[in-house]
Amino acid sequence: MMAINNKILREEPGEIEALLPWHAAGTLSARDSRRVEEALARDSALARQYAAIQEEYAETIALNESLGAPSARAMQKLFAAIDAEPARKASVSSNISARLAGFFASLSPRTLALSAVAAAVLVLLQAGVIGAMLATQQVGSYQTASFSTPRETAPANPLPRAFVRFAPDARISDIAAFLDANQATIIDSTAGGMFRLQFGDKPMSKQEAAVLIARLQNEKIINLAAPAQ
Amino acid sequence: MQVLYGRHHVRVFRFGLRLVRNEQVAEDLISEVFLDVWRQAGKFEGRSAVSTWLLAITRFKALSALRRRKDAELDDEAANAIEDTSDDPEVTAQKKDTSEALRKCLTKLSSDHREIVDLVYYHEKSVEEVAEIVGIPENTVKTRLFYARKKMAELLKAAGVERGWP
Numbered sequence: 001m002m003a004i005n006n007k008i009l010r011e012e013p014g015e016i017e018a019l020l021p022w023h024a025a026g027t028l029s030a031r032d033s034r035r036v037e038e039a040l041a042r043d044s045a046l047a048r049q050y051a052a053i054q055e056e057y058a059e060t061i062a063l064n065e066s067l068g069a070p071s072a073r074a075m076q077k078l079f080a081a082i083d084a085e086p087a088r089k090a091s092v093s094s095n096i097s098a099r100l101a102g103f104f105a106s107l108s109p110r111t112l113a114l115s116a117v118a119a120a121v122l123v124l125l126q127a128g129v130i131g132a133m134l135a136t137q138q139v140g141s142y143q144t145a146s147f148s149t150p151r152e153t154a155p156a157n158p159l160p161r162a163f164v165r166f167a168p169d170a171r172i173s174d175i176a177a178f179l180d181a182n183q184a185t186i187i188d189s190t191a192g193g194m195f196r197l198q199f200g201d202k203p204m205s206k207q208e209a210a211v212l213i214a215r216l217q218n219e220k221i222i223n224l225a226a227p228a229q
Numbered sequence: 230m231q232v233l234y235g236r237h238h239v240r241v242f243r244f245g246l247r248l249v250r251n252e253q254v255a256e257d258l259i260s261e262v263f264l265d266v267w268r269q270a271g272k273f274e275g276r277s278a279v280s281t282w283l284l285a286i287t288r289f290k291a292l293s294a295l296r297r298r299k300d301a302e303l304d305d306e307a308a309n310a311i312e313d314t315s316d317d318p319e320v321t322a323q324k325k326d327t328s329e330a331l332r333k334c335l336t337k338l339s340s341d342h343r344e345i346v347d348l349v350y351y352h353e354k355s356v357e358e359v360a361e362i363v364g365i366p367e368n369t370v371k372t373r374l375f376y377a378r379k380k381m382a383e384l385l386k387a388a389g390v391e392r393g394w395p
Contacts, residue, residue, distance in 0.1 A: 011379070012372065012375075013371065013372065013375040017375070018371035018372065018374075018375055019371070021349050021350065021374055021378070022349060022355065022356060024350075025349055025350055025353050026353070027349075027353055027354065027355045028355075048393040048394055049393075049394040049395075051392075051393070051394075052378075052382070052392045052393065052394040053378070055327070055328075055331060055392070056331065056335075056346070056350065056378065056381065057350045058328075059328055059331040059332050059335060060335060060346055060347065060350035060351050061350060061351055062328070062332065063332045063335050063336070064243050064247070064347060064351040067242075067243045067246055067247070069238075069239045069242060070238060070239070070242040070252075070255070070256045070259055071256060073256060074238070074242070074256040074257075074259050074260050075234060075238070075260075077256075077257075077260040078234065078259070078260040078263050078264060079230075079231075081260065081264050082230065082264065082267055085267070085268070171275070171278075172273075172275025172276075173275050173276065175275075176275060
């Protein structure tokens with residue numbers, strides 16, 4: 001048996017052959033999928049192996065699905081541990097920390113219990129992105145979106161703000177790039193996964209704001225965009 | 230956190246359970262994983278999917294839990310040698326139930342092979358994502374899965390199940 005094992009283990013898969021499991025799972029790039037499809041069409045041995053892989057794929061899913069789910073004890077233990085965590089510092093000297101603290105505070109179980117599910121997930125992800133982004137910025141150059149300025153108290157034109165719901169498959173890197181490219185700041189989130197964003201700090205006319213909303217609606221990573229105050 | 234937990238805890242639990250093979254330990258594991266996520270949310274760099282990040286943490290925690298257990302050596306080779314009280318692959322094959330034989334073989338794979346099979350087939354992770362979770366080069370990911378499949382075929386063959394490959 002050992003000799004057979006050694007013989008098997010010495011064999012190396014071909015380039016396409018090695019990709020077959022990912023083809024079955026649908027996680028290959030379009031280019032690799034095309035290459036695999038072409039190889040399967042002309043190689044019957046490869047096609048037989050692919051049929052075996054599809055069986056393995058189906059049975060692996062069935063096996064994992066049969067494992068059930070954890071009991072409520074795990075969740076209770078987790079949230080008891082979170083509640084026992086030391087309170088995160090709210091009174092911090094720098095705006096960076098203040099902003100981070102704001103995001104983390106919004107992640108507390110009690111707060112989240114009142115907010116929508118999707119909104120909470122996105123806030124968590126945003127915390128990571130913003131934390132990473134701000135870590136590279138100078139503290140003095142930072143200004144919170146909710147910071148009260150004369151422009152905000154009595155603007156001739158309102159500051160450009162919009163309610164935005166990101167697409168479920170939007171990646172953090174895409175959202176970060178979008179925020180950066182549009183000088184956008186997250187002001188708050190609402191139920192249903194909507195975020196109120198502010199775009200820059202200069203007032204916009206109604207016409208300019210309408211153009212902005214139209215542009216947002218065409219963004220791939222945005223499902224919904226609407227004017228906000 | 231409730232949302233994140235609600236969305237991912239079942240898959241995290243199943244991945245952990247397949248690694249540690251103990252429901253109690255797997256449940257403790259998911260509490261530890263999500264508590265770590267809670268503490269380190271700011272460190273998430275967004276370069277990968279949240280599920281990939283979670284599975285990588287789960288894997289690390291599972292391996293640590295196994296190391297902590299006195300009977301950690303139960304896993305891998307030793308686990309393969311343990312007699313299963315239910316039907317073995319041979320008996321299953323006699324019942325002409327290839328599906329069940331396959332599932333039984335999936336449970337008899339080594340820890341390294343089990344995790345890679347699960348990550349690719351069940352958790353639908355790409356080559357790059359598996360490499361990130363397991364911490365090995367992408368080419369090793371491909372060859373390790375190939376060997377896992379070879380091992381599975383070998384177990385099936387020993388059980389009298391022929392599938393036309395290899």
